[in-house]
Amino acid sequence: MKKIYVILIAGFIGVIFLFTYYACETSKENFVTESFIKRWLQNDNGTFATYLKDEGPEDIDLVKGRETLSETLGLWMEYVLQKGDQEAFETAVRQLHRYFLEENGFVHWKLTEKGASEVSTNALVDDLRIIHALLQAGEKWGSPRYEETAALIAGYITHHNNNQGVLTDYYEKKDRYASDVITLSYIEPNALEKMKDRGLIDDNVYYNMRTILQLAPIDKVFYPKSYDVKRNKYMFDNDINMIDQALVALYRARAGFATEHFLEFLKRELRQNGIIYGQYNRTSKKPIVAYESPAIYGWLVLYALEEEEEELAKKLFAQMTTFRNTRKHAKYVGGYSIYQNNTHIFDNLVPLLTERAMFDGVILPPRKEEKR
Numbered sequence: 001m002k003k004i005y006v007i008l009i010a011g012f013i014g015v016i017f018l019f020t021y022y023a024c025e026t027s028k029e030n031f032v033t034e035s036f037i038k039r040w041l042q043n044d045n046g047t048f049a050t051y052l053k054d055e056g057p058e059d060i061d062l063v064k065g066r067e068t069l070s071e072t073l074g075l076w077m078e079y080v081l082q083k084g085d086q087e088a089f090e091t092a093v094r095q096l097h098r099y100f101l102e103e104n105g106f107v108h109w110k111l112t113e114k115g116a117s118e119v120s121t122n123a124l125v126d127d128l129r130i131i132h133a134l135l136q137a138g139e140k141w142g143s144p145r146y147e148e149t150a151a152l153i154a155g156y157i158t159h160h161n162n163n164q165g166v167l168t169d170y171y172e173k174k175d176r177y178a179s180d181v182i183t184l185s186y187i188e189p190n191a192l193e194k195m196k197d198r199g200l201i202d203d204n205v206y207y208n209m210r211t212i213l214q215l216a217p218i219d220k221v222f223y224p225k226s227y228d229v230k231r232n233k234y235m236f237d238n239d240i241n242m243i244d245q246a247l248v249a250l251y252r253a254r255a256g257f258a259t260e261h262f263l264e265f266l267k268r269e270l271r272q273n274g275i276i277y278g279q280y281n282r283t284s285k286k287p288i289v290a291y292e293s294p295a296i297y298g299w300l301v302l303y304a305l306e307e308e309e310e311e312l313a314k315k316l317f318a319q320m321t322t323f324r325n326t327r328k329h330a331k332y333v334g335g336y337s338i339y340q341n342n343t344h345i346f347d348n349l350v351p352l353l354t355e356r357a358m359f360d361g362v363i364l365p366p367r368k369e370e371k372r
Helices: 002-040 070-083 086-100 124-141 144-160 189-197 203-214 242-255 260-272 294-306 310-323 346-360
Strands: 181-183 226-228 233-235 239-241 279-281
Touching: 002 346, 070 086, 070 124, 070 346, 086 124, 086 144, 124 144, 124 189, 189 203, 189 242, 203 242, 239 242, 242 260, 242 294, 260 310, 294 310, 294 346, 310 346
Parallel strands: none
Antiparallel strands: 181 226, 226 233, 239 279
């Protein structure tokens, strides 16, 4: 009997050792992407650049080179909040106040590399993410200042982005015009619920937003792109973007709404093709592009985790990490989707958020060969 106990104890210690070893290795591997972003995708003033290279279109509505986005700031705030890094979060909040936020609560969706604004619109999806991060940080670290900033931004969007009792995509302050459309992938239920609990959003607006997400009709597999509040009509794209679909599925899952058709589609695609493509034809359900995206995989992993589909999450995560540069002495080690010495920060921040979620859940997926 003693021998059996010794064997069991030895086995238990061995399991603990392996668990600790792999957790540590995963931790080191995950944070290399954070280091890449800090080293290569930060401007001199601390704002986060959209691309490695300082080039791109001249259209003011598009993003080029080292310009910085409120989207990026919100994702970074979400990441350092999850990590529990209050110092980094505080730095991000200072950046928000110094460059993005006006005294009335308006948040510029895009700035130049130097921190100047050439646009007069906000972006609801980014503002909601920032508000949510601030409210959570206020709870976590007991800082009323974070909650005051959240309330300021919330006050602006609930007044100006409100169209027909719905918060819509953007507000154009020069023309005093709120969009007629709410993109479904912007309706983040946890952010809205936190705002409702704090009295930062009218109950009717909250329920209108939630209902639009809940009642979205599914076309066999895919969700609508948006909802027109003037025409009371859902709108589908013929070319389906999987970033949008992944986020709608994730947010529906967070809200407790059914997503089984989309879930089965993902599993079938992985069985048949081994990958998820960037775009699909709405009617045929066939891919119309050859590319994949680490950001798509990142959101899909978070969706799978929300649905408690751990095996699916592991497969998607393994595919996502094939896009990460893991060569130790490479110039851009830790970066995702480095092509011709360039990458988009979205394709790095979303995977970083996903890595954090997987590591926090201690879910260790199998490795796949890195894409070159």
